[in-house]
Amino acid sequence: MTKWSVFDKKLRGYPALMGSVLRRLTIIFPVCLLTVASPIHAAGQPKIVAGPYLQHVTKTSITIMWETDTPSTSIIKFGKARVIPKPKKGEPIPTAPLDQQVASAEINTIHEFVIENLDTQTDYFYQVYSRRSNDQEIASAILPFQTAVHDESAFAYVVMGDNRTYPKRFKQIADRAMAERPNFVLNVGDVVSNGHKKEQWIAEYLAPAAELMKRVPTYVSIGNHERNAPWYYRYSSYPSPENYYSFDYGNAHFTIIDSNADLSPGSKQREWLEKDLASSNAKWKFVAHHHPPFSSDSNDYGDTRYSSSRKGDDHVQMMPPLYEKYGVDIVWCGHIHDYERTWPLRDGKVDQANGVIYIQAGGGGAELEEFAPTRSWFTAKVLRNWQYCLVTIHDGTFRMMAYDMDGRLYDFLELKK
Ligand SMILES: [Fe+2]
Structure with missing residues (x-):
């Protein structure tokens, strides 16, 4: 560019x-x-x-x-x-x-x-x-x-999302993120309540996170609440076409997907995604999109008061085989307003050696949601609270610390390769 x-x-x-x-x-x-x-x-x-x-x-x-x-x-x-x-x-x-x-x-x-x-x-x-x-x-x-670090250098990034509607809570989380001194931030979407309302882009997103965003670059995977509105494109600057894009940082590759848009085989975004994942030789591969392929939410995917849940979002049900094929390490999601980390998953079951881990980090400020009353087969950890995640990477070591909005550590993940 x-x-x-x-x-x-x-x-x-x-x-x-x-x-x-x-x-x-x-x-x-x-x-x-x-x-x-x-x-x-x-x-x-x-x-x-x-x-x-x-x-x-x-x-x-x-x-x-x-x-x-x-x-x-x-x-x-x-x-x-x-x-x-x-x-x-x-x-x-x-x-x-x-x-x-x-x-x-x-x-x-x-x-x-x-x-x-x-x-x-x-x-x-x-x-x-x-x-x-x-x-x-x-x-x-x-x-x-x-500026971005050398390939061999250690670096850190923060993941947060679904901060919309409650700027006071988002400010608390953004200030905690700044205290971590990350190299950049990944926001998994729904940064505003209604993307067509210009004033919300400042009141709900840019103003509460101002101290962070002045000093730390922020990447967004567009959520459904952004409504693909022109203001998303005016207030953002990412590689074209901006609702999906990729970038490299250190020894990692980041692929950001628009899970509101068409991802079916043959679609423009899907073809781009396959090429993007296939062409990267980065040590670590991360994907981010708003909707979660695996989620234990109580009522978005079937009401668990009287029925079972489909346990994942229809927008992205077809995506896991692609991530498994191209060796994606972590898929970051939001949309559901709480935290859930899966075991490594492959072919619809837990596969610790070759699976892909899905982390839903939607506790950025919006009203919390409930989990289904029983545990899902894929769940490693759930937390119903506002939260953010810190990732640190050096060479073949990946560490993820997940904190609630008061700074209490509630989940830790280490991967080695
Ligand atoms: Fe959403």
């Missing part, structure tokens, strides 16, 4: 010529003297109403987004973290060196940039600016980001 392939998406509906002109207006150049900009909002200044927040990160690039209340230009100043001599008593504390800049003269409210040509596994600082005129400029705080 080039820097502008993502940006062009925001120009949908604009003449192609305009996109071409705007591309030429954008430059990357070192900044010798930083302009002084106040983070305090004054009359006439644009106001930052969402973000900045981090999206897709690679070894050499990162995507940064933010939203302003009025159309304005987009500028990011950034620089590599470096050792600076400690100031002597009475000397001013030096600011982070923001000695490079990307800028666009395009006037927009949702701003999106891919910064490229970065060093791998390296700490940077950044600050975003939006300007209406020389005296009408707003700046964010100076914030950190880190």
Whole structure:
């Protein structure tokens, strides 16, 4: 992906010529003297109403987004973290060196940039600016980001999902996630109650998780509550087509699927998925989609007050053989608002040597659901509480710690290969 392939998406509906002109207006150049900009909002200044927040990160690039209340230009100043001599008593504390800049003269409210040509596994600082005129400029705080790690490096990611509707609970979980200092976050979907309601994207998702998302890239597998609304695509920046995509991080491959869309044999997404899984030689393979193939929920798949449950979602019933075929290690899901980890499963039974593990991590804040009254054949662990998962990986060691929203460890999984 080039820097502008993502940006062009925001120009949908604009003449192609305009996109071409705007591309030429954008430059990357070192900044010798930083302009002084106040983070305090004054009359006439644009106001930052969402973000900045981090999206897709690679070894050499990162995507940064933010939203302003009025159309304005987009500028990011950034620089590599470096050792600076400690100031002597009475000397001013030096600011982070923001000695490079990307800028666009395009006037927009949702701003999106891919910064490229970065060093791998390296700490940077950044600050975003939006300007209406020389005296009408707003700046964010100076914030950190880190590029993706080398293949041989250890790394960590947090999994959460179904945070919609209850931003207070989601904030508590997002703050706990930030305290773990993950390299990135995977959200298994239903980030808002109704994806067509623009205000919910800030109130239910971007604002409660702001402290996390400023510093840590977040990936989402789209849920049914996002409703495939245009706002999902406007507020997100993932590899095309964005409702499904894949990326590599360290020695792992991540395949993100849209389980609301067609996954039947011959469908576009299914063909892409098969090729994606077949082409990766990563040590670890993870898949994420919103709907769970295996779940002990009490009433979504048959009402267990008076009947049995189908114990899995119809959207993805056909998927496990594919994951078994291509050696997927873990499938992350949500949709049901609690936690469930399966044993390794293959051919419809527990297979500890060659099975795929399914982890439903839907306790991100939405109202909890009940489990069926009896245990499912595939269940390794259930928890009815709000929760998140932390994964740490180095080489052939995978560890997963699952915590409730108060930080109590309730599940642990270690895999070796
Ligand atoms: Fe859902």
